[in-house]
Every structure is written in structure tokens, then in C-alpha cells.
Ligand SMILES: Nc1ncnc2c1ncn2[C@@H]1O[C@H](COP(=O)(O)OP(=O)(O)O)[C@@H](O)[C@H]1O
């Protein structure tokens with residue numbers, strides 16, 4: 001197992017945000033995590049990264065933290081470093097010599113389609129290009145596991161589509177293991193081997209799992225014509241809707257009970 | 261330079277020339293008393309005389325020396341103190357109220373004290389420049405570090421960076437950006453400190469010359485000295501601007 005979470009509980013104050021969360025990810029699997037906004041998806045990733053301590057439960061990682069790559073929605077590049085030096089930064093931190101790190105960084109920028117932009121500062125790049133730099137920065141460290149938190153949420157549909165496609169290519173080619181938080185259900189079905197639904201919080205836990213055994217490598221556009229895609233996407237939609245509506249429903253019954 | 265900015269500068273220069281010409285004309289007509297407001301030609305003459313006779317140089321040297329040394333020490337001192345206070349809670353608790361108090365008062369009132377402590381030589385002027393600049397820089401750096409972008413900090417950490425890498429890649433560049441933001445104000449402060457210090461008690465410097473001009477009711481010399489200070493501060497502003505655009509090229513390019 002690459003990643004094994006058992007009975008995880010996470011709290012900020014007194015009431016736990018997550019409770020009794022079980023989740024496992026096998027090597028080479030692409031797992032997507034969906035759930036109502038604010039249910040604790042980001043908190044779960046923070047626990048995996050060791051940025052925040054669980055209040056109960058176990059997190060088992062089948063690799064070292066250095067083998068994990070992270071992509072977040074609001075990934076920030078250093079504004080005072082060029083695209084090339086931003087990509088080289090991770091390598092430099094891990095002890096690669098400057099010239100060597102820069103050379104490698106340029107190769108990675110090239111492979112995300114930004115070979116011409118090595119000398120640009122982040123301010124001089126578009127949102128999509130900055131995201132590509134962030135991807136190059138992470139991939140350059142050759143991670144075995146990618147943790148992503150709504151990585152492309154702030155980008156427009158077309159840019160998002162091509163980024164997802166490129167990333168999927170890379171993941172399939174390198175057999176990376178991925179755990180991705182997303183709010184795009186179709187994207188989740190299209191790219192994943194498994195989709196996990198986290199219920200609404202507080203005390204959120206896993207409410208459902210969907211295996212998606214569409215063949216790989218997948219074509220992001222083609223896969224949407226498959227019958228299994230439509231069926232699963234619909235099932236996810238229904239399940240998520242129920243979770244999102246649940247707090248309102250609960251409140252209604254409570255009000256009804258209070259007024260005879 | 262862009263065409264529009266060039267044009268703007270031309271218009272400004274034109275307006276200034278017009279004002280000076282009017283002033284000269286009104287003086288010639290005898291409408292204003294040259295004892296209070298000598299005509300531009302007399303002020304220009306006074307400036308020329310200062311340079312021709314050559315004794316201005318030691319005064320310039322004294323003022324520049326004090327201002328630049330005070331500026332340098334103030335920037336370094338303020339940055340260091342701000343850095344330490346932002347990272348160590350107990351230091352901040354001690355330092356912040358002192359700095360806030362120094363920030364609230366007009367710091368030039370310390371001039372007489374520095375002269376008693378350090379004498380009428382350059383040291384008291386450096387001290388006054390320093391105290392003006394150090395408080396400004398302290399707050400720029402202290403507040404700057406406290407709202408360093410946490411996303412950058414987390415990013416560097418998740419790439420595996422330790423405290424030293426954080427310092428070099430995130431904190432120091434942020435601080436440089438903040439200090440550069442207040443560099444021009446600091447230059448002005450440094451000159452204020454030096455000139456006011458000289459004005460209070462000294463034997464050299466533009467401030468000393470100003471005190472002399474005032475005591476002899478020499479308005480032309482006073483204006484001449486004011487113009488000189490103005491010109492030199494503008495030149496330093498220009499240099500500060502060049503330095504800023506170089507160090508913050510990621511922002512301006
Ligand atoms: N730093 C924090 N301090 C206190 N509460 C937090 C903090 N971060 C998140 N929360 C709360 O924890 C819950 C889960 O947040 P998050 O993990 O960001 O949700 P998601 O990513 O699923 O939208 C939310 O109710 C949020 O208000």
C-alpha cells in the first residue's frame with residue numbers, strides 16, 4: 001500500500017472536522033477525492049503532508065515525504081525568481097549543484113511547453129503558464145506520489161483541459177500514484193481509477209467509493225463518450241447532491257420537531 | 261524615455277522657467293523686496309559664488325558624509341532589528357513600544373541631546389540621521405516580515421527547504437522589497453537629520469551655512485542653500501530609483 005489512512009480524526013477546535021476516515025491508495029492508482037465544500041478535503045491532505053497533526057488515527061505512508069509532490073490551487077511561485085530558477089529551487093534544496101539544477105530545470109520547462117520562458121518572472125506569465133511552471137517544479141523532483149488539491153480550479157476551461165491532459169499523460173507514462181481533490185465530477189471520473197466521496201462535516205467520513213475501470217491510456221475527450229462514464233458521473237452527482245443538501249434537510253427536521 | 265514622459269518633463273521645465281521669469285520680472289519692477297525674496301538671478305549668483313570660491317566643498321562633504329553614513333547604518337540597523345523582532349516574540353515585546361514611541365514624536369527634538377552626548381562634530385549628525393532612518397526601516401521590515409506570503413513559506417517548506425533556505429529565498433527578498441519601498445523616504449530623512457543637526461550646532465555643513473545665512477539675514481544665500489539641498493536630494497532619489505529598479509527587477513521589468 002502506498003498510502004493507508006485508518007480512523008483518521010482531524011480537529012481545529014473542539015468538534016472534529018474529520019472523524020473515522022479510512023482511505024487507501026495502492027501504488028500506481030489514481031484516486032480522486034470529492035465532497036461538499038468545507039468538509040475537510042484540504043485538511044486531509046495537510047495531514048498527509050505532515051503540515052498538521054491528526055487528533056486520532058493513523059496515517060501510513062509507503063514512501064518518504066521527499067517522494068511526494070504537491071500541487072495546490074493557489075500554488076505560489078517565488079515572484080523574485082525566474083521560471084527557470086523557480087523550477088531549479090527544489091533541486092537546489094536537495095543538493096543539486098547550481099548549473100546542473102538550472103540545466104535540469106530548463107529540460108522540465110521544455111517538457112511542459114515553456115522552453116522559451118525560462119527567463120520570465122512569474123508576473124510576466126499567464127495563470128496557465130504559471131501553473132505549468134509549478135508542475136515542472138514538482139515533477140523535476142521525480143515524486144512517486146502526487147497530492148493535488150483542486151490544482152487547476154482557478155483556470156478557465158480550455159487551459160484546464162490541456163493541463164489535465166498533459167498531467168494525465170505524464171502520470172500514465174511514469175506510473176505515478178495520485179490522490180487528487182477536485183470539485184469537477186466529470187474530471188474525477190475521466191482521470192481516476194477510483195473516486196471517493198467524503199460526506200458533509202463536521203465529523204465527515206467516507207460516504208462512498210466508485211471504481212472506474214475504463215481502459216488506459218485515456219483520452220480525456222473520448223472517455224466522455226463511454227457508457228460507464230455517464231453512469232458513474234450521474235451516480236456521483238446524485239450522491240454528492242445528497243451530501244450537500246443533507247445539512248439543510250437535517251435543519252428542517254429539527255425545526256419541525258421543535259414546533260409541534 | 262517614453263515620448264509622453266519626455267513631453268511631460270518638457271512642460272514641467274517650461275512651467276518652472278515661466279515662474280522664475282515672472283519672479284525675475286516682478287523683482288526688476290521693484291514690486292517685491294529683494295531683502296525677503298531676492299530674484300532668481302541673485303540666487304543663481306550666490307550658488308555660483310559658493311562653487312567658484314570653493315569653500316562649499318567641505319560643507320557638502322560634511323553633510324553628505326553624515327547623511328549617507330546615517331542612512332547606511334539606519335537601513336542596516338532597522339532591517340536587523342525588524343528582522344529579529346519579527347522572528348523572536350520577546351524582542352518584539354520590548355522593541356515595539358520603544359519604536360512606536362520614537363515613531364510618534366518628531367525625532368529631530370533629540371538633536372540637542374545628541375550634541376550634548378556626542379559633541380558638535382559629525383557623530384551627532386550621523387546619530388540624528390540614523391535615528392530618523394532606523395525607526396522608519398524597522399517598521400517597514402517588521403511589518404513586512406509579519407505579512408510575508410504564507411503560501412511562499414509553505415511552498416518552500418514542502419519542497420524540502422529548512423529555515424536557512426526560507427531565510428534566503430523568502431524572508432530576505434521580502435525584506436529587500438519592503439526596504440526599497442521606503443528607500444526614498446529614508447533618503448529624505450537622512451538629509452533632514454544631517455542638516456537639522458548641523459543647524460543646531462556645528463562648524464561645517466550645509467546646515468551650518470544655513471544657520472550662518474540666517475544670522476546675517478542673507479536671503480539669497482539661504483535660497484541658494486535650499487536649492488542645493490533640493491538638487492542633491494533629487495540626485496539621490498534618482499540613484500535610489502535606479503537601485504530599486506535593479507533589485508526589484510522582477511517587479512518592474
Ligand atoms: N486553519 C483553520 N482553522 C480553523 N478552522 C479551519 C482551518 N482550516 C479549515 N478549517 C475548517 O475546517 C473545515 C474543513 O476545511 P477544508 O479542509 O479547507 O475543507 P475543504 O477543502 O473540503 O473545502 C472547514 O469547516 C473550515 O472552516
Ligand SMILES: [Mg+2]
Pocket residue numbers: 041042043149
Ligand atoms: Mg479545500
